[in-house]
Amino acid sequence: xxxxxxxxxxxxxxxxxxxxxxxxxxxxxxxxxxxxxxxxxxxxxxxxxxxxxxxxxxxxxxxxxxxxxxxxxxxxxxxxxxxxxxxxxxxxxxxxxxxxxxxxxxxxxxxxxxxxxxxxxxxxxxxxxxxxxxxxxxxxxxxxxxxxxxxxxxxxxxxxxxxxxxxxxxxxxxxxxxxxxxxxxxxxxxxxxxxxxxxxxxxxxxxxxxxxxxxxxxxxxxxxxxxxxxxxxxxxxxxxxxxxxx
Amino acid sequence: xxxxxxxxxxxxxxxxxxxxxxxxxxxxxxxxxxxxxxxxxxxxxxxxxxxxxxxxxxxxxxxxxxxxxxxxxxxxxxxxxxxxxxxxxxxxxxxxxxxxxxxxxxxxxxxxxxxxxxxxxxxxxxxxxxxxxxxxxxxxxxxxxxxxxxxxxxxxxxxxxxxxxxxxxxxxxxxxxxxxxxxxxxxxxxxxxxxxxxxxxxxxxxxxxxxxxxxxxxxxxxxxxxxxxxxxxxxxxxxxxxxxxxxxxxxxxxxxxxxxxxxxxxxxxxxxxxxxxxxxxxxxxxxxxxxxxxxxxxxxxxxxxxxxxxx
Numbered sequence: 001x002x003x004x005x006x007x008x009x010x011x012x013x014x015x016x017x018x019x020x021x022x023x024x025x026x027x028x029x030x031x032x033x034x035x036x037x038x039x040x041x042x043x044x045x046x047x048x049x050x051x052x053x054x055x056x057x058x059x060x061x062x063x064x065x066x067x068x069x070x071x072x073x074x075x076x077x078x079x080x081x082x083x084x085x086x087x088x089x090x091x092x093x094x095x096x097x098x099x100x101x102x103x104x105x106x107x108x109x110x111x112x113x114x115x116x117x118x119x120x121x122x123x124x125x126x127x128x129x130x131x132x133x134x135x136x137x138x139x140x141x142x143x144x145x146x147x148x149x150x151x152x153x154x155x156x157x158x159x160x161x162x163x164x165x166x167x168x169x170x171x172x173x174x175x176x177x178x179x180x181x182x183x184x185x186x187x188x189x190x191x192x193x194x195x196x197x198x199x200x201x202x203x204x205x206x207x208x209x210x211x212x213x214x215x216x217x218x219x220x221x222x223x224x225x226x227x228x229x230x231x232x233x234x235x236x237x238x239x240x241x242x243x244x245x246x
Numbered sequence: 247x248x249x250x251x252x253x254x255x256x257x258x259x260x261x262x263x264x265x266x267x268x269x270x271x272x273x274x275x276x277x278x279x280x281x282x283x284x285x286x287x288x289x290x291x292x293x294x295x296x297x298x299x300x301x302x303x304x305x306x307x308x309x310x311x312x313x314x315x316x317x318x319x320x321x322x323x324x325x326x327x328x329x330x331x332x333x334x335x336x337x338x339x340x341x342x343x344x345x346x347x348x349x350x351x352x353x354x355x356x357x358x359x360x361x362x363x364x365x366x367x368x369x370x371x372x373x374x375x376x377x378x379x380x381x382x383x384x385x386x387x388x389x390x391x392x393x394x395x396x397x398x399x400x401x402x403x404x405x406x407x408x409x410x411x412x413x414x415x416x417x418x419x420x421x422x423x424x425x426x427x428x429x430x431x432x433x434x435x436x437x438x439x440x441x442x443x444x445x446x447x448x449x450x451x452x453x454x455x456x457x458x459x460x461x462x463x464x465x466x467x468x469x470x471x472x473x474x475x476x477x478x479x480x481x482x483x484x485x486x487x488x489x490x491x492x493x494x495x496x497x498x499x500x501x502x503x504x505x506x507x508x509x510x511x512x513x514x515x516x517x518x519x520x521x522x523x524x525x526x527x528x529x530x531x532x533x534x535x536x537x538x539x540x541x542x543x544x545x546x547x548x549x550x551x552x553x554x555x556x557x
Binding site for chain 1: 278281284290291300304351359361362363366370373401405406410412417421433440442444446447457461
């Protein structure tokens with residue numbers, strides 16, 4: 001190694017200056033990168049405005065999937081009713097209909113979760129809420145869209161109404177119901193089974209009626225939102241390795 | 247090291263975040279294990295095709311192999327457990343941190359529907375945190391120790407430290423700021439009744455006090471508006487030394503309230519943990535000194551009282 005004393009002082013000064021310059025450039029570049037990163041995130045997270053509308057594609061392709069985030073926590077409005085998710089299996093054999101009762105998916109998980117302080121079922125509860133929210137939100141948007149376009153023909157409306165089948169929550173629920181079905185002995189006797197689901201929206205007394213008994217279901221306004229998940233073939237379950245023997 | 251490169255003064259805070267994040271990730275992955283094939287497997291509760299598509303889009307299709315059968319999935323999750331354990335203890339430092347972030351990223355891609363707000367906070371803070379010197383305290387550096395020392399002695403790494411600490415602060419502020427912005431557009435947040443509904447909805451109705459409390463009009467309106475005020479104020483007051491501790495304490499109390507009455511556990515603890523990035527090492531040391539002093543004076547008083555009682 002060459003001793004620092006043997007290097008002419010103007011050369012070590014130059015090296016030090018070069019290193020200092022390099023660090024300054026690096027620091028400025030990194031600050032710039034962070035500034036750009038959070039500027040793009042600001043546009044992504046901000047409410048719809050003309051700027052994020054113009055750069056919608058560019059912003060989306062930068063943020064997703066590496067920096068995707070959503071901070072609409074209880075916003076713009078919190079869920080203001082108890083929503084449950086129920087499924088029902090219907091099968092036909094020689095024109096005789098067999099069906100299960102409505103199975104309340106959320107209630108089963110909620111009851112189990114309430115038993116322990118920290119439960120792995122918290123994740124499943126989050127999943128079912130996410131599925132419900134995804135379906136309800138899309139359906140509200142779709143209904144609003146159809147209502148504001150009165151010139152649509154009945155066929156067009158039917159096509160639009162079928163769009164719910166593309167919803168991520170709806171397709172996830174189909175996967176979930178296949179797992180539930182594979183665990184029921186009911187499935188074994190039939191080749192194919194139709195699956196229905198419904199979201200039960202139970203509105204507890206509104207704020208103006210807050211003194212009414214919260215626990216009395218007579219004070220609730222209950223609406224049902226029913227859709228079908230299509231037909232699940234039992235053979236498909238076996239092919240996937242989901243048959244009830246598992 | 248050149249004298250011009252100023253070091254960050256947040257090593258204790260960063261190390262606390264690393265340690266607690268590591269514990270929470272460890273807990274989450276262990277909870278996933280028994281039902282992992284349902285959560286993340288090919289025949290799981292979310293469509294497989296979407297995962298294939300997104301992995302293909304980012305040229306990472308080879309990662310799907312870990313999710314195609316139960317054995318591979320278990321191996322993947324056990325590796326994540328090891329990485330989270332190492333991260334908690336600072337073993338493997340930056341290299342381990344990078345690997346953990348990648349492993350968690352693919353779990354998020356496979357099933358985002360089971361994730362909650364805390365997972366989202368961790369996933370956006372982690373990419374910055376792993377490159378800072380968050381491994382300095384509360385650690386058992388066994389692997390790559392020399393490599394880490396060489397890395398941390400570089401001037402440019404000191405710059406990364408400082409800039410990424412700022413990035414973490416901005417990211418935490420974004421959580422509150424954009425939540426407040428989104429709430430400002432909601433009818434229930436505007437008319438002051440939002441807390442009535444959030445506390446009564448079955449999913450968050452965690453105590454027998456929720457219903458009687460929300461019958462009180464003053465409680466509902468006060469907490470609804472105060473929540474929004476705190477969230478928006480956080481973004482501004484946390485930068486100034488005089489107001490920093492006040493807003494951090496108030497926001498922490500808000501999270502404790504949310505935890506008690508709505509049982510949103512992970513999110514509350516993760517958010518409170520991130521506050522450590524706003525407190526520098528000197529402040530941590532003086533807090534430690536103050537707490538120690540109070541405890542010893544309390545013990546002294548206790549002894550004096552005991553002596554009086556005995557006499």
